[in-house]
Amino acid sequence: MRIGIDFDNTIACYDGVFHAAALERGLIPRGLARDKNSVRDHLNGSGRKDDFTELQGYVYGARMDLVSPFPGFAEFIGVAQGAGHELFIVSHKTRRPILGPRHDMHAAARGFLEARGLIGQGAARIDPARVFFELTKEEKVARAAELGVDMFVDDLPEILAMPGFPLGMRKVLFDPDDQFAGRAEDASKLDRRSSWAAISADIGREQS
Structure with missing residues (x-):
């Protein structure tokens, strides 16, 4: 087959990865929930949609070392x-x-x-x-x-x-x-x- x-x-x-990368870049408060959607919703909700778009490129391009x-x-x-x-x-x-x-x-x-x-x-x-x-x-x-x-x-x-x-x-x-x-x-x-x-x-x- x-x-x-x-x-x-x-x-x-990517569990916890977007949270760790966003913290590394100073984009989110430390107490925010660790899932990707919470990071996305926090940034989008505060008018920083482009920050999340750039964060995705950062994770997928530079921080795959954080991924398992x-x-x-x-x-x-x-x-x-x-x-x-x-x-x-x-x-x-x-x-x-x-x-x-x-x-x-x-x-x-x-x-x-x-x-x-x-x-x-x-x-x-x-x-x-x-x-x-x-x-x-x-x-x-x-x-x-x-x-x-x-x-x-x-x-x-x-x-x-x-x-x-x-x-x-x-x-x-x-x-x-x-x-x-x-x-x-x-x-x-x-x-x-x-x-x-x-x-x-x-x-x-x-x-x-």
């Missing part, structure tokens, strides 16, 4: 490839930030994958030639179709609902915070999973 995997908020976990993979993802690679499945990372993001220093966010994401030992040679790593960062969500879907993936894992139901994916592809909604419980997966025919351990258990039972 050929499995496509999104990157941001599917492999890369979601628990269980590294183990998933070994389980999946050990069962004979082929793994592809297919994501979309602009190459450069809209505001602020012109970081290469594609290179930063690849650097994160390399530094965390998630890509490289060997059964427990994904082949770097199978990592694709596209500029738009439409190009992301087209790449998944070109690769002929049998399954795709993404944290956004709207991406999985887009036309253009291979017919019959299994759509797995990665939902670690259970924010879509009882909602999007019913309408979009998605398989919702809250952890990489659950996804590993699924595919470990399926041969390539």
Whole structure:
């Protein structure tokens, strides 16, 4: 089986990262809640929307060292490839930030994958030639179709609902915070999973 995997908020976990980066830049009070949405809402609500836009470019381009993979993802690679499945990372993001220093966010994401030992040679790593960062969500879907993936894992139901994916592809909604419980997966025919351990258990039972 050929499995496509999104990157941001599917492999890369940003819990607490935007809060730490915003504190580092003096943008928020220390007592603000640590989630990304609280940081965004605080800055947008105080008329500093551009500050949040620039903060995103800073995190995705310069501070990927603050980011960790979601628990269980590294183990998933070994389980999946050990069962004979082929793994592809297919994501979309602009190459450069809209505001602020012109970081290469594609290179930063690849650097994160390399530094965390998630890509490289060997059964427990994904082949770097199978990592694709596209500029738009439409190009992301087209790449998944070109690769002929049998399954795709993404944290956004709207991406999985887009036309253009291979017919019959299994759509797995990665939902670690259970924010879509009882909602999007019913309408979009998605398989919702809250952890990489659950996804590993699924595919470990399926041969390539």
